[in-house]
Amino acid sequence: MEVKVIRSPNRKKTIQARMVGETLEVHLPLGMNPEEERKAIEEMKQKIEKRRLKRKINEDDYLGKRFDEFNKKYFQGKLRINSIKFVTNQEKQRGSCTPGNGTIRISHKLLGMPEWVLDYLIMHEMTHLVHPDHSKAFWEKVGEYKYTERARGFLIAKEMEKNDSDSNGSEV
Numbered sequence: 001m002e003v004k005v006i007r008s009p010n011r012k013k014t015i016q017a018r019m020v021g022e023t024l025e026v027h028l029p030l031g032m033n034p035e036e037e038r039k040a041i042e043e044m045k046q047k048i049e050k051r052r053l054k055r056k057i058n059e060d061d062y063l064g065k066r067f068d069e070f071n072k073k074y075f076q077g078k079l080r081i082n083s084i085k086f087v088t089n090q091e092k093q094r095g096s097c098t099p100g101n102g103t104i105r106i107s108h109k110l111l112g113m114p115e116w117v118l119d120y121l122i123m124h125e126m127t128h129l130v131h132p133d134h135s136k137a138f139w140e141k142v143g144e145y146k147y148t149e150r151a152r153g154f155l156i157a158k159e160m161e162k163n164d165s166d167s168n169g170s171e172v
Contacts, residue, residue, distance in 0.1 A: 001048070003041060007032070017044035024048055050088045051056055057086040057108055066122050067104070079129050084122075086111070094160055095121045097128035102128075113154075120151030 002023045011029040018025055026044050028037055063084045071079045081102040088105040089095065098105045104125045110118050123145040131138035142148055155161035 015040045054088050095125045097125040099129050099132045116147040117151045117154050120148055
């Protein structure tokens with residue numbers, strides 16, 4: 001990405017960035033320390049890249065389509081959500097569900113995983129709409145997805161899920 005730096009004597013502390021075509025314009029205070037300037041430019045680049053990635057990864061609505069399929073197959077079409085999308089701000093969790101407002105978020109870090117691993121995460125989070133805990137009933141429902149154990153083993157091997165001897169205590 002091309003970067004154009006615009007230094008302003010009127011700017012005291014604020015830093016601003018925006019895309020103009022394919023160029024990132026970064027507005028900085030005049031006289032900023034070169035190291036701080038470099039860091040600020042890098043932060044702005046990362047923010048813009050994250051925003052672009054977030055937009056791109058949700059374009060094909062893969063998650064929405066899989067939600068609809070799984071809802072029919074495992075939940076008799078009874079589940080309702082406001083949104084299911086990939087997010088770029090989950091560093092430790094691979095997925096999350098807020099049953100109260102019907103939102104499911106899946107980490108973008110799962111994009112390179114096999115489809116059956118991603119599908120397990122979708123099933124896991126969908127099940128939280130019915131069982132907001134990790135109870136025995138929750139794990140029984142998640143276990144209806146035929147690749148649950150395989151996907152959990154895969155995530156454990158990648159150090160992305162806890163390896164509990166009791167499968168009722170896992171966090172995703």
